[in-house]
Amino acid sequence: KAGVTQTPRYLIKTRGQQVTLSCSPISGHRSVSWYQQTPGQGLQFLFEYFSETQRNKGNFPGRFSGRQFSNSRSEMNVSTLELGDSALYLCATRGLANTGELFFGEGSRLTVL
């Protein structure tokens, strides 16, 4: 059973550019969440999508957006990149068990120069 797949794994952008990250969930998983991980702030929740609808949103500026497609794949976009957006962006899908554990991808490491 394939795990959560995130692409690209590594990317370098410059300030002011925009970036799109992709996440393919485990087959059958319909909930996709995104987290930002930085050394200073740790892991912070960005947003969650379920059946193509945003179900929950963290405290991030509007430059951060996302969407989910009918096949449950999700993308997140960051516009007008800032140096502080350099981070590991993790995608997670929710398991089918009642415990609701999340299954994470290996992340997309974004460096903004």
Place this chain on the structure above:
Amino acid sequence: AQKITQTQPGMFVQEKEAVTLDCTYDTSDPSYGLFWYKQPSSGEMIFLIYQGSYDQQNATEGRYSLNFQKARKSANLVISASQLGDSAMYFCAMRDVTGANSKLTFGKGITLSVRP
């Protein structure tokens, strides 16, 4: 609001010994779930163990067990018989289980190094 606190500095343990990683939490939700995740240098977060707030017994999964003390609001992870592959960052996390959302609130994490 939910809060997870992990204050231990980097932890070291000898191979084959047991180690306890501390986690305290704060929430006003009556129903919640507590999770531990392992993050090796590759970046992927690996689910280890889950404890529900109403579970009467401490959770166990192989070499992992969770020492859940509800009154003290602590959920410490115990790793028995440490292995070199256990060297990683460990995160404690919490979720409100009354709603449908999947949002996890994470602690800052603890670095564990296993010495041969």
